[in-house]
Amino acid sequence: MRLMVFSDVHGNLEALQSVLADAAKRNVHRSIFLGDLVGYGPYPDECIELVRNVKNCRCIAGNHDVAALWETSPYGMSESAKEAILWTMGQLSDENKKYLAGLPDRLDLFNMTFVHANPYNPRGWRYVMDRKYALRSFAATRCRYLFIGHSHRPLIITRKHFFSTDLYAVSGSQEIVVKDKKRRIVNCGSVGQPRDKDPRSCYLIFDIGKQVLEFYRVGYDIEKTTQAICSAGLPLTLGRRLLKGT
Amino acid sequence: MKTKPHGQRETTNLKQRFLLWSALILIGGGLLLSALSYWNTRRLLMADAMTKSEVILREVEAIRSYVKEELRPKMYELHGKDTFISEAMSTTYISINIMERFAMTMPHYTYRRASLNPHNPRNLADPFEEEMFDWFEEDSTRLFWQGIVKKNGDAFFVSMVPDYFESSCIRCHGSAEKAPKELTDRYGMDGGFRFKAGDLAGINSVAIPVSEPLREAWQGSLVLFGMTLSGSLLLLWLLTLLFQRLVIERLGVMLSLVAQKGKGKGKSGMATIGDELDVLHASLGSLRSYVRSARKGSSLQPNFIGDYVVNTPIAAGAMSWMYNGRAIESDEKVSLKIGFDEVLQNPLYRSCFETELHLFETLTHPCLPLLQERVEDVLVLTEVRGRSLYHLCNKDPLDDTLLLHVFSQLCDLVASIHAAGIVHHDLRPQILMLDEKQQVSLIDMGLAVSDQQQDPIVAAGLGPQGDLLYLAPEQIQGKRGDPRSDIYGLGLLLYLAATGHLPFTQKRRSTQKWMQHKEQIDTPRIYRSGLSPSLEQIIIKALSYDINKRYQWVEDLWEELDTIKRTGGIAGSTNT
Numbered sequence: 005m006r007l008m009v010f011s012d013v014h015g016n017l018e019a020l021q022s023v024l025a026d027a028a029k030r031n032v033h034r035s036i037f038l039g040d041l042v043g044y045g046p047y048p049d050e051c052i053e054l055v056r057n058v059k060n061c062r063c064i065a066g067n068h069d070v071a072a073l074w075e076t077s078p079y080g081m082s083e084s085a086k087e088a089i090l091w092t093m094g095q096l097s098d099e100n101k102k103y104l105a106g107l108p109d110r111l112d113l114f115n116m117t118f119v120h121a122n123p124y125n126p127r128g129w130r131y132v133m134d135r136k137y138a139l140r141s142f143a144a145t146r147c148r149y150l151f152i153g154h155s156h157r158p159l160i161i162t163r164k165h166f167f168s169t170d171l172y173a174v175s176g177s178q179e180i181v182v183k184d185k186k187r188r189i190v191n192c193g194s195v196g197q198p199r200d201k202d203p204r205s206c207y208l209i210f211d212i213g214k215q216v217l218e219f220y221r222v223g224y225d226i227e228k229t230t231q232a233i234c235s236a237g238l239p240l241t242l243g244r245r246l247l248k249g250t
Numbered sequence: 251m252k253t254k255p256h257g258q259r260e261t262t263n264l265k266q267r268f269l270l271w272s273a274l275i276l277i278g279g280g281l282l283l284s285a286l287s288y289w290n291t292r293r294l295l296m297a298d299a300m301t302k303s304e305v306i307l308r309e310v311e312a313i314r315s316y317v318k319e320e321l322r323p324k325m326y327e328l329h330g331k332d333t334f335i336s337e338a339m340s341t342t343y344i345s346i347n348i349m350e351r352f353a354m355t356m357p358h359y360t361y362r363r364a365s366l367n368p369h370n371p372r373n374l375a376d377p378f379e380e381e382m383f384d385w386f387e388e389d390s391t392r393l394f395w396q397g398i399v400k401k402n403g404d405a406f407f408v409s410m411v412p413d414y415f416e417s418s419c420i421r422c423h424g425s426a427e428k429a430p431k432e433l434t435d436r437y438g439m440d441g442g443f444r445f446k447a448g449d450l451a452g453i454n455s456v457a458i459p460v461s462e463p464l465r466e467a468w469q470g471s472l473v474l475f476g477m478t479l480s481g482s483l484l485l486l487w488l489l490t491l492l493f494q495r496l497v498i499e500r501l502g503v504m505l506s507l508v509a510q511k512g513k514g515k516g517k518s519g520m521a522t523i524g525d526e527l528d529v530l531h532a533s534l535g536s537l538r539s540y541v542r543s544a545r546k547g548s549s550l551q552p553n554f555i556g557d558y559v560v561n562t563p564i565a566a567g568a569m570s571w572m573y574n575g576r577a578i579e580s581d582e583k584v585s586l587k588i589g590f591d592e593v594l595q596n597p598l599y600r601s602c603f604e605t606e607l608h609l610f611e612t613l614t615h616p617c618l619p620l621l622q623e624r625v626e627d628v629l630v631l632t633e634v635r636g637r638s639l640y641h642l643c644n645k646d647p648l649d650d651t652l653l654l655h656v657f658s659q660l661c662d663l664v665a666s667i668h669a670a671g672i673v674h675h676d677l678r679p680q681i682l683m684l685d686e687k688q689q690v691s692l693i694d695m696g697l698a699v700s701d702q703q704q705d706p707i708v709a710a711g712l713g714p715q716g717d718l719l720y721l722a723p724e725q726i727q728g729k730r731g732d733p734r735s736d737i738y739g740l741g742l743l744l745y746l747a748a749t750g751h752l753p754f755t756q757k758r759r760s761t762q763k764w765m766q767h768k769e770q771i772d773t774p775r776i777y778r779s780g781l782s783p784s785l786e787q788i789i790i791k792a793l794s795y796d797i798n799k800r801y802q803w804v805e806d807l808w809e810e811l812d813t814i815k816r817t818g819g820i821a822g823s824t825n826t
Binding site for chain 2: 005006033034059060061062108111112114212213
């Protein structure tokens with residue numbers, strides 16, 4: 005069983021298409037999308053349509069998805085993010101709004117938990133990038149693996165023992181064997197807006213049989229997306245972020 | 251509910267069975283009452299005998315003690331140490347003589363002083379008393395015995411106490427040479443000597459005859475039994491009259507109606523399969539089938555639902571029928587999913603049915619008929635053609651290529667269902683249709699549940715739902731919601747498709763028996779010796795009793811089947 009986990013598309017259709025094309029070559033059986041289909045990017049409706057049509061794919065809700073439905077206020081976000089959300093609200097079809105509204109906050113599948121930000125307060129959208137929130141997240145699920153997105157940085161947090169964790173920032177494409185029995189929080193990075201100074205899209209495939217986490221970085225036409233951001237009237241800083249990967 | 255085939259049940263009518271069982275219960279009750287009465291009388295008798303015999307024994311003990319401690323020392327004092335007068339100094343002589351006088355007025359009470367080596371041969375122990383000597387000698391802490399002893403055909407309640415020599419007794423019971431002359435003159439020098447202090451001197455016993463009272467108790471219980479029997483027969487006669495009036499005659503009227511209904515089909519054999527209630531039950535079953543077949547439209551004019559004609563049924567699901575249908579205007583063939591009446595009337599099952607309809611509305615897969623429209627509680631789906639997997643695999647395995655083709659579709663379907671967070675719970679060959687283009691169609695999801703909603707069956711605390719034959723062991727235990735249960739279902743389908751047989755026969759069993767059967771599955775090679783070991787391993791793994799030893803993902807099952815497909819062939823031969 006090979007499970008694709010990807011997150012944070014943020015309306016970046018070019019990046020999403022590249023990732024799906026790359027994954028199609030890698031014998032993926034199922035996919036889980038960890039939220040934030042919309043926000044920042046110029047193609048929110050198209051991205052939702054595309055993900056909905058991915059075979060055997062399940063999605064969960066991200067903070068931008070719920071903000072685009074006014075379920076949470078976008079005014080707590082950064083200026084560019086707020087502007088993009090307000091723009092996105094006008095772009096979404098009713099059917100896609102209905103689809104986003106039906107997305108769950110959390111999924112549990114055998115020994116895996118999937119959430120957008122964290123499992124202890126899924127709608128609090130707190131980043132899990134340090135020991136304190138990692139331990140709190142481990143306590144909130146009994147599953148061995150916790151897959152998250154939200155921070156846009158691929159990361160593996162391994163629980164060494166009850167009070168200690170080990171953080172490993174994943175760079176580039178690489179395979180990580182996880183055959184030991186330790187519990188892990190795995191951040192799959194971002195498809196549409198990576199922030200680890202590598203502008204390529206990031207996603208992972210978890211080979212459950214072999215117990216290997218395969219992180220992949222996929223390049224896409226960033227210029228085209230940047231131009232689309234400009235054309236849509238979205239803040240230009242969003243395009244510059246994509247080019248820098250920050 | 252099915253009735254047993256003719257010949258397996260004894261042919262008897264309800265009245266006879268009622269009479270037989272009533273008579274058995276009443277006679278049994280009478281016997282029990284008599285036995286209890288006898289047992290109680292005997293218990294009281296024994297308690298009385300026990301008290302009386304103990305009183306007498308203690309009285310004798312007191313006499314012996316008086317002689318030993320008062321009379322004998324006084325005689326020594328008056329007549330000197332060398333004197334021995336049996337009538338005034340021998341405990342045995344005195345106690346026996348007193349009790350013989352006692353027995354003259356109370357002949358039923360027999361006192362005995364038995365010894366293995368007595369002065370007086372009259373006191374020699376009989377065989378039973380010898381056994382009791384052994385018993386007392388085995389354990390010096392045994393100080394009393396009571397029980398019933400049979401002598402010359404009569405029963406006696408006997409109480410016994412042992413008597414041990416003290417040093418004062420040894421003068422007369424030690425050395426014969428040193429014994430008083432008066433004693434040896436009277437009894438000789440053979441018996442009653444060579445003892446020492448602490449030896450078991452003898453056994454004092456009192457016997458009370460109990461034969462006569464026991465006989466009277468037995469006769470009393472017989473009289474009681476006779477009276478109970480007479481009363482029972484009278485009661486039975488009254489009950490029979492009442493039963494005849496209230497039940498049999500009315501049942502007869504109903505049966506005559508049923509018999510009139512059945513005349514068209516000739517004598518169906520219903521009248522001989524059991525008593526009147528069995529006949530009525532079979533008739534109602536037949537009537538139910540008739541109503542159902544009428545509902546199907548097979549023997550009546552077609553029914554209409556909205557703009558559709560309901561034709562013949564395709565198969566029954568967990569909550570609904572799937573019918574062939576036809577659009578009146580366009581003449582297009584369709585399938586109609588119609589809930590059972592009992593499901594639509596039951597809120598719990600109706601919610602399951604609603605879930606099923608919702609799944610058919612939302613899920614899309616080549617193996618699921620497409621939704622055209624919903625007419626109230628009826629789903630109009632695209633036409634489902636072909637025959638069920640159950641009919642196709644009956645006794646004959648599927649062709650190897652077809653098998654892999656079918657299971658590639660099935661695994662893909664189940665993977666899609668699982669990926670959507672749904673567990674089917676009821677994968678059976680009867681609800682999987684295969685058309686002429688070898689396209690699989692799943693026509694029922696009545697027991698399916700999504701992980702995004704509460705399972706109504708679990709919430710209601712219901713037990714296992716569905717045909718136990720096809721359920722995974724954990725489902726039989728009442729667990730739901732685990733996708734690995736569907737992998738077990740796929741394993742069973744694979745077993746059937748590869749061999750033409752199921753590993754179990756369809757019999758009524760308790761859930762415990764089913765669990766045992768599920769734990770010990772016959773290898774598929776029993777039915778198809780040429781089956782490839784790799785496919786056999788796949789089937790066995792999918793059917794693992796332990797859920798953790800099964801394939802954890804349906805994709806893993808398919809990957810292994812695909813390997814067989816790529817490496818070529820399922821079997822070298824198709825022996826069945």
